[in-house]
Amino acid sequence: MGQDEAGPWSEPPVPFADHRDAHASLTDPDRPDKPEEACGVFAVLAAEEAVANLTYFGLYALQHRGQESAGIAVFDDVKVRLHKDMGLVSQVFDQEVLERMPGQLAIGHNRYSTTGSSKVCNAQPVVLMTRLGPLALAHNGNLVNAAELRDSLAHLAGEFTSTTDSELIAFALQEAVDSGLGWNAAIRQAAGRCRGAFSLVIGTPDGLFALRDGHGIRPLVFGLLGEPEQGQWVASSESCGLDIIGASFVDDVQPGELIHFRQADPIPERQRWCEEPSKLCVFEMIYFARPDSRFFGESLYSYRVRIGEVLARETPVEADIVIGVPDSGIPAAIGYSHVSGIPFADGLIKNRYVGRTFIQPTQAMREAGIRVKLNPLPDVLAGKRVVVIDDSIVRGTTSRKLVAALRDAGATEVHMRISSPPVTHPCFYGIDTDTQDHLIAARLTLEEIERHLGVDSLAYLTKAGMVEAAQANSSHFCTACFDGQYPIEMDEEVRNSKLMLEPTGLAARV
Template structure:
């Protein structure tokens, strides 16, 4: 793991009349592609019949025109883009999950990570449940269907299931007649909904996906809230609201979300501008140009430039056609892949003292390669500024930050890291200034990956994927 990876994105459509909801879901997932580039899927509800397709790959590659047409029309759809933070890669872990149950079929899309997935899974297996994937999303689906047996409705089953599942989850659930959005009590991951001019309701991880399908933003789903869309309109269940202090992931603003999204009333773009301004005040330096690493470093670079007065320059061109599935031909090195993905504009860099802005440093290997690109282009000095504090702890809520062993800041000082990656100076955002990104003192968010202050109980395992490895070992033995 050399860079932090996206987690997942969820999307839902509830239309008054039967229409091409698959196409709407396709465009919504396309807007959320940055949240997951490993796999994707769409489920269409046609009068209670669920037609679906899911596979590994990018949205544009998986959903050809023929496949979208084969999904047919309907009045509801659920979509998902995935980057796995738990569960192995592959088609088995693609979402949405579709469940056939005595009380009716259900489709489920999930963004987040449960902290009690291992114990719930073991409990369910002891009761006879058979799992087909290693994803904790399947655990959620089992809990909901189990509660559905004695519940009067799917939303009540979900309400009861939320008493058992702990951690981060933003869900879109589809039954034969209802579309449901739900968010964990802490509100770790974003979720919102809006409406189009023809009255079609849209649920999405980010507001940028609403924009992509012509929907007007209505509001965020509240932490702990269940919002139900059905033929009678919209109604909300708030039994789990206001039980704990909301703690949305601060890294959503620093890195995950698209800059044109607005979450909890706060612009992602402005949060990154503020991060860059804070860096300029915390770590000033004499330089000739400020450049950002595409994409999430660009806004922070603008903020640094404005605050410091050092001119902003476009230092890199990113090849937009290379996704996570890109494999270089032959025996190309990882350094060659960086060169293919990023190319330096030498006119911006040559002979200059450069301030390089990026969103994070994980192991340092990617940062070192990017710095080398600048040196090779003739940079006189390179001063790196990072728009996040150092990663010191694993994340258990849906971010691809595993054990402390993989984090460079856990083993080296700032000066040592600067030497390792080859910069003249290095500065991180002060962890005590994170609240400035989202409004100031008193703002509530999760920053456990930086300061170790987890808002919930966490698994006792140090490496969060160790349970998954145990599952695979058990299967190998069998």
């Protein structure tokens, strides 16, 4: 059941869920053994185009960033049409729905929940009415002061319809506008009340706004559709969202920057709303973002090949073939093969039509484990000493099943190489990670993890190697999941909700 509306949806208010109960299934053994992204945002301002259709394709390109729900809000002058539902973009929207959404400005969102449970009232965009007309807001990231912000908005609690921090940002913006501020000043004031990671696209009757938090933890880019003088603007979590609709990349929304795009204006208004050290999430480069998206002037495919090359130099091993775990492990495996001289082979085939499914597999399928999504090739693997490259290990459940499947397919040795450092700390900035006591590298030694996975050897990329391969200033990245150095201060209650294994007092110092 989709929801089509011209304002906020009409479910009864529900209590706000803080970070400790943001995802009810954190310990579900069938969850993917990977960090899971918060969401993707997309926006188009183009009076002469079918903006809802363009946004559909933009979200389609960003589907990897969130598969729980999808939504689009379209401005037709001062009227806003909103459609959102649970499921993939292709399940939520069809041509009939999109044809009911004419307009000049569209705001789109794919969601994976990190704050707030998985249900349709928590889908985005958030649409609210203000004294200056409607606003539609889509958010990628996570606030670390959500409970504090909610308390400051307690007088509006009766109007809350979701359990998300994204809705709180929208209400803070609504309050600022209704206090007498214009859009620009109101957005700056609302953003100043937020701590954490937030890349935002905001639709208003005065055009499109795009904003990143001061550290720029989650990505956001913008580009042009058509000729510059037409002033048709697109904003997207990643550059692959621009590519799919034929928009040309212009620039990143810089950390701490607010950009105002007006209809048919060939030059947007750019301003800094705050100054903080840049701290892009390095996992965006290792795993989350699509390999064809561009960071620091090059595709992530090139970076991932380089981390494989560094990994080969750091952790050599004698073997017959190198294979990668699709998809993000493939470029690193190619890099590892290039430096080591061990031939690269396709040893695992991915079912590319498997997304998030609400149909539970049979017990036999559960025992088969990874084969729903990955299937080994016995004729490639039989009798071979195999180096398998993966991008990360979080809990170790999927990796253990993968190793067993490779041995069942005839591999005589399995050497696992991970193209990132050990994940020892949870994320508070928009990645759905377990509490620290469920992170395998926080609980076990390297030798214990080897035994748990059943591999002949295991090695991780070093933090220095990871940063070296980026060919960028090491201080520009957030690496907290590897070293516990959190760039944004958070309340003790929030911090301790996930840092289960820290020595007494340490959590307060990171």
